[in-house]
Amino acid sequence: MKKDKPLRILVADDHYIVRIGLVALVNTEPDMEVVAEAADGVQAVDFFEKFQPDLVLMDSRMPMKNGIEAVREIRKKNPAARVLMLTAYDGDHDIARALAAGAQGYVLKNSTGDRLIPAIRAVAGGHTWLSQDVAGRLASRKSFEQLTPREVQVLNEMAKGRSNKEIAEALKITEYTAKDHLKSILAKLRVADRTEAVTVAIQRGIIQL
């Protein structure tokens, strides 16, 4: 392990304290350096273009543009880009979407340094890395069916306290159809009513408040 080129890292997280922590952690490794820090998704995309880092450490929930969309955009222009998602909670839905968007790794924020550094090295080296808990959540996911875009729209309206009739008006469909979507949502999420549907959807990252 000679002292050739250090690993150039872009940090993207809306929490200042987390950015400090990541910089401090990365700097303990002699062969890594943080070349830029982004505080939102738009900045993350910008800075990637400007700095062309070897790896991005990306939070999934950020203002302006969330981490998942940012990853998608970055990977669209730079298919070789390497991204490690770093996030606090997030349901299996978020995890799956992040990986689908092109992230190569996903770790939780409560990971200690000796679990984060290997993840960084793995992803930078072209491998995929999922922390234990994350892999577990992904596995439990299989048993649930995916909601369609329309169903997610209906779910969002329900979360706002809209009745079926109001949802129908908002989406320009009949109440019958709104109820049909509700029925399939309840079936797919295996819940008793619309209220539980919303709480489960929030937990799984299908909708955000």
Place this chain on the structure above:
Amino acid sequence: MKKDKPLRILVADDHYIVRIGLVALVNTEPDMEVVAEAADGVQAVDFFEKFQPDLVLMDSRMPMKNGIEAVREIRKKNPAARVLMLTAYDGDHDIARALAAGAQGYVLKNSTGDRLIPAIRAVAGGHTWLSQDVAGRLASRKSFEQLTPREVQVLNEMAKGRSNKEIAEALKITEYTAKDHLKSILAKLRVADRTEAVTVAIQRGIIQL
């Protein structure tokens, strides 16, 4: 500002990265030092007893025992303890409870260092410190009425998808009474139905998922 005793700080946060960040930030100030790091609420209480720090930097959402309960316990035994809550999101309800529990300050995690350090100094000096956004949220709070403990219980059952009848069974009351609680919840939160009641309660920190 002579080199007398440095400010001894206890950091309590379940995210390793945040702890690193706080330590790094605090260490940039010559007259402050982190004497211990707790990863959950129970540890926070323990470490306070052991190290008797001048100030605690406490996250509000932690495993084992949340930050608010930890503050309450610490303050109960040590009425002079100084606590600055440091948190990511959290509704006005959480903020009010933290202050009621005895915290002297409340700042959001996206605060930059030049806003966090003054907060630390203020609270350590015996003053109260609320960041702009936090103060705003507290102000908007006034206009909403507080839920009773029983109403919160009902709200929690609703979030699980329980019907009024099931809630009544669970709480050993009649369905009439369950509906009465629901009625006052809807009125107090000013929402259209039980589903919106749950989402609003989550946003305001009245219930957690």
Place this chain on the structure above:
DNA sequence: AAAATCATCCCTCTTTCGAGGGGATACAGG
């Protein structure tokens, strides 16, 4: 002592929910 708040119970009535059926169209993948 009076007023307020909490928690409880009761009854009625209209609207909404959610389960159960039945279909139609369009579009993608095999």
Place this chain on the structure above:
DNA sequence: CCTGTATCCCCTCGAAAGAGGGATGATTTT
């Protein structure tokens, strides 16, 4: 071409939800 899926529409019906009213005992506050 056919199967699957997403989206849409329609109808019925019993069970819940939610709004409206009224009432009681206990506790706390004023």
